[in-house]
Amino acid sequence: MSTTSTTYLELSQDGGGAHKFYEVTVAGQVVSVRYGRIGAAGQTQTSTFATPQKAQAAAAKKVGEKVRKGYAPAVPGQRAPRAVTRRQVSSAPSTARAVAPVLWRFRTGSAAFGIHVDADRCWVGNQSGDVYTLDHAGEVLARYSLPDGVKCLVADDFWIYAGCDDGRVYDLSSKLPFAAYDIAADVDIFWLDIHEGVLNVADRGGRLTVIDHEDEHQWSRGGRGEHAWMVRADDRAVYHGHSSGVTAYAPDGGGELWHTRTRGAVLFGWQESDAVYAGTGQRVVQRLSKTDGALEATYACDSAVYSCATSPGGRFVFAGDAASSVYCFDRDGTRLWKLGTGGGSALSMQYHEDRLYLVTTDGSLVCVDASEAAITAAQQGTVPVARDVKLAAALPTYAPATAVASVTAAPAGAVVVECVQEGGRMRVHVVSDGYERSWRVQFPRAIREPGARYVVDALHPASGGFYRVRGDIRRLL
Numbered sequence: 001m002s003t004t005s006t007t008y009l010e011l012s013q014d015g016g017g018a019h020k021f022y023e024v025t026v027a028g029q030v031v032s033v034r035y036g037r038i039g040a041a042g043q044t045q046t047s048t049f050a051t052p053q054k055a056q057a058a059a060a061k062k063v064g065e066k067v068r069k070g071y072a073p074a075v076p077g078q079r080a081p082r083a084v085t086r087r088q089v090s091s092a093p094s095t096a097r098a099v100a101p102v103l104w105r106f107r108t109g110s111a112a113f114g115i116h117v118d119a120d121r122c123w124v125g126n127q128s129g130d131v132y133t134l135d136h137a138g139e140v141l142a143r144y145s146l147p148d149g150v151k152c153l154v155a156d157d158f159w160i161y162a163g164c165d166d167g168r169v170y171d172l173s174s175k176l177p178f179a180a181y182d183i184a185a186d187v188d189i190f191w192l193d194i195h196e197g198v199l200n201v202a203d204r205g206g207r208l209t210v211i212d213h214e215d216e217h218q219w220s221r222g223g224r225g226e227h228a229w230m231v232r233a234d235d236r237a238v239y240h241g242h243s244s245g246v247t248a249y250a251p252d253g254g255g256e257l258w259h260t261r262t263r264g265a266v267l268f269g270w271q272e273s274d275a276v277y278a279g280t281g282q283r284v285v286q287r288l289s290k291t292d293g294a295l296e297a298t299y300a301c302d303s304a305v306y307s308c309a310t311s312p313g314g315r316f317v318f319a320g321d322a323a324s325s326v327y328c329f330d331r332d333g334t335r336l337w338k339l340g341t342g343g344g345s346a347l348s349m350q351y352h353e354d355r356l357y358l359v360t361t362d363g364s365l366v367c368v369d370a371s372e373a374a375i376t377a378a379q380q381g382t383v384p385v386a387r388d389v390k391l392a393a394a395l396p397t398y399a400p401a402t403a404v405a406s407v408t409a410a411p412a413g414a415v416v417v418e419c420v421q422e423g424g425r426m427r428v429h430v431v432s433d434g435y436e437r438s439w440r441v442q443f444p445r446a447i448r449e450p451g452a453r454y455v456v457d458a459l460h461p462a463s464g465g466f467y468r469v470r471g472d473i474r475r476l477l
Contacts, residue, residue: 003027007063010038010074012185019185021074022066026059028052033062035446037185038079040147040166045403089306089347091361094324094340101369101378102342103355104138106389112359114153115348116160122357123172124365125150125162131172136355138367138389144177145399146170152348156194157460159468163192169199170400174457174472177400178444181215191269195233197442197462198251202228206242210253213442213466214427219253230269232276236290239276241266246278246288258293262286268307268348272314279305285319285329299329302338309349309356318356318370320346326358326368328375337375341366342386404447406475407455414455416476417441419448426450430467435459441467447475 004027012019023034029052034044049055089111106124114125121141125131127149133141148166155161160172161180169181169192181199183189188204197213206223208231223242230241237248237257245261246269264282271277275296279285285299285308299308303321310317316336317329324345328336344360351357356370369375369384377383410416416431426448428441441459457471 009071011071024059091345092323096340099342100339101374101383102386103367104387106365108363110363114150115359116153117350117352143397193231202231208240232271241269260293279308297333307349404475410455419452
């Protein structure tokens with residue numbers, strides 16, 4: 001009868017640079033490795049060996065490698081997990097005389113902050129860790145079940161990412177989500193943005209942390225204020241909104257470009273090509289020039305602004321307040337209308353092709369007809385009957401894989417990549433023909449093993465001189 005032995009290790013560095021565990025269990029010929037952030041369930045990989053002796057030797061090797069990297073024996077549960085701040089918001093009834101023309105409403109079951117809308121789909125993520133995709137008619141297409149609450153959803157070209165309370169950023173571009181970035185344990189995430197594979201993180205302490213496409217820390221700055229609920233990025237700067245206003249930093253961390261004090265603490269941010277928009281606790285949205293931070297326009301609401309967005313080019317500016325109302329302004333700041341949401345305050349929003357999509361304090365994704373004709377009719381008291389979207393009985397559900405699937409041969413058209421050691425770090429390069437071999441591949445660090453080869457559906461070049469994975473990842477045996 002085989003015996004079972006377990007070795008549990010933790011690495012928790014001063015300053016929070018690492019806060020993770022590594023557990024190896026041997027049961028006869030089977031070795032199971034569980035790893036992740038302290039306090040989380042983590043991921044599990046299982047291997048079977050020819051004999052119990054070979055399983056013991058493999059386990060001892062794995063433990064030895066971790067000990068050499070600074071891991072030490074520990075007792076599960078004695079160290080506290082990473083700090084997580086859930087946004088505390090209140091929502092009062094709307095004082096608007098009319099209700100917005102809501103076309104459909106999908107109730108996710110938990111307060112929602114994450115939203116992204118593109119030409120094909122609407123995405124919504126809630127604090128239960130659920131991400132749903134819907135078409136523009138309101139039909140639910142799929143559900144992603146993530147390990148922790150979703151802080152926000154961000155897009156970078158056609159890649160979609162979910163920033164979660166477990167400190168990871170999950171790539172949802174494939175059917176099976178995977179952790180693309182792992183944020184240091186001392187960073188209490190408030191908001192995220194990704195630009196050309198570079199992750200920008202704003203946190204509770206008002207700091208800005210920048211992580212490159214290899215999931216390696218690049219630079220960080222202590223902010224001028226606290227509670228940084230805004231971060232937006234482009235080629236020219238990273239725009240960081242906090243309790244004292246908005247600060248722009250050079251993308252390479254070279255220094256502060258400008259700082260503008262806003263009217264009240266920043267609670268949300270939006271950007272267009274030449275301006276950033278800061279929604280504040282003092283009932284305004286303020287438009288700032290990206291060039292020098294100059295105040296260009298102010299959009300006055302009747303309550304604290306929880307979210308804002310614009311139509312393309314900033315032609316119209318939208319805002320959602322703490323009193324369940326949604327506003328539309330002309331570019332110069334003239335208020336065009338104020339309407340009730342019909343259920344909760346908008347915590348995030350996005351405009352797309354004459355429709356305004358909101359996620360609210362009651363956990364709903366709401367589609368509002370923002371066309372001129374529909375708004376005029378709503379102001380006169382005529383609105384459509386909002387359709388309550390229901391979940392399909394057999395809804396596809398996808399969760400992060402706890403182990404990487406294996407294949408014995410690369411399928412036709414797939415791309416093979418390989419893990420190699422470079423300068424003491426594990427890098428990933430392309431093996432297949434037709435690619436630049438010197439470029440690195442953006443690849444999950446948690447599954448990299450020396451000499452291992454993997455198959456991906458496709459690779460796409462990024463402007464920074466690296467490749468990004470498109471599709472599922474499988475281990476090539």
